[in-house]
Amino acid sequence: MPSAVSSRTGWAVSLAGAAAFGAADQYLGTVRFLLEFGRWPSTASQVSATWLLVPFLAGWTQRSPRSAAAIGLVTTQVALVAYMLMTVSPIEGVPLATAPRAAAAMASANMVYVVCGIATGLLYGWLGYRWRTARSLLAAGMVIGAFCLEPPIRGAVGERYNGAVVWQVEVALGLAVAVAVAMKTAARSRALR
Numbered sequence: 001m002p003s004a005v006s007s008r009t010g011w012a013v014s015l016a017g018a019a020a021f022g023a024a025d026q027y028l029g030t031v032r033f034l035l036e037f038g039r040w041p042s043t044a045s046q047v048s049a050t051w052l053l054v055p056f057l058a059g060w061t062q063r064s065p066r067s068a069a070a071i072g073l074v075t076t077q078v079a080l081v082a083y084m085l086m087t088v089s090p091i092e093g094v095p096l097a098t099a100p101r102a103a104a105a106m107a108s109a110n111m112v113y114v115v116c117g118i119a120t121g122l123l124y125g126w127l128g129y130r131w132r133t134a135r136s137l138l139a140a141g142m143v144i145g146a147f148c149l150e151p152p153i154r155g156a157v158g159e160r161y162n163g164a165v166v167w168q169v170e171v172a173l174g175l176a177v178a179v180a181v182a183m184k185t186a187a188r189s190r191a192l193r
Contacts, residue, residue, distance in 0.1 A: 007062070007063065007067065009061075010058070010061030010062055010071065011061075011071060013061070014057070014058035014061055014071055014075050015074070015075060015078055017054070017057070017058075017075070018054050018058065018074075018075035018076070018078040018079040018082070019078050019079065019081075019082040020082070021050075021054055021079050021082070022078065022079030022080060022081065022082030022083040022086070023082040023083065023085070023086045025045050025050070025051075025079075025083060026045065026082075026083040026084075026086040026087055027086060027091075028041040028042065028044055028045035029041070029042040029045035029046070030042075030091075030092065039162040040162070040165055040166055042162070043161045043162045043166040044166050046161075047150065047166065047170055048146070048150055049143075049146040049147045049150050049170060049173075049174070051076070051079065051117075051120070052120055052124045052142075052143070052146045053124075053143065053146075054075050054076060054079050054124075055071070055072030055073070055075050055076050055120065055121045055122075055123075055124040055125040055128065056072070056124040056125070056127055056128040056131070056139075056143055057128060058071045058072055058074075058075040058125055058128065059071060059072045059124065059125030059126055059127065059128025059129045059132075060128035060129065060131060060132045061128075062125075062128075062129055064129075065126055065129050065130075068125045068126050068128060068129030069122045069123075069125045069126045069129075070125070071125050072121040072122055072123070072124050072125015072126065072128065073117075073118060073121040073122050073125060074121070075121065075125070076117040076118075076120065076121030076124075077114070077117060077118075077121065080113060080114060080117055084103055084106050084107060084110075085103070087102075087106060088102040088103045088106060123142075124142070124143075127139035127142050127143070131143075135184065135185065135188060137181070137185070140177070140178075140181040143174075143177055144174050144175075144177050144178045144181070145174075146174070147170050147171065147173050147174025147177065148170075148171050148174035148175065148178070149174075150167075150170060151167035151170055151171055154167075
């Protein structure tokens with residue numbers, strides 16, 4: 001079984017990474033990026049699969065299923081807070097004096113994401129642990145499914161991406177993970193013979 005990093009290091013790196021991810025994801029959707037690069041950055045910031053990768057990778061660092069689920073939950077919420085703080089910051093043109101009120105309004109309006117983040121953070125944190133410790137095909141399949149199935153599901157419910165390149169890259173990443181998992185599984189199977 002591949003070893004996990006130390007608990008403190010895993011938490012520190014995971015929390016810093018989650019905060020950076022949440023802030024960067026929000027920044028991709030800004031008007032500045034829209035003007036400089038067109039629609040694809042704001043479309044990329046709406047991809048849900050990457051938000052599931054955050055707790056998965058964090059859970060992968062842990063030594064027990066309980067701590068993996070916990071870190072998955074916490075990193076998801078930290079990423080959401082970082083996203084919110086960027087949204088209501090002077091970077092987005094929100095004066096500091098009104099930022100607390102804007103943050104409260106944003107949190108209230110987006111409570112569904114907070115609640116879903118609790119469930120997905122716990123689940124994907126645990127799945128990250130399961131992949132690291134047992135090479136669980138269920139864990140790998142959930143990540144692959146998130147990347148490969150999100151674009152067609154969004155299309156089926158009328159939420160089409162603005163940039164086709166975004167969904168193409170998302171599916172390509174999912175397929176790349178599928179190939180890597182298949183290769184790793186085949187190599188492990190050969191080694192056990």
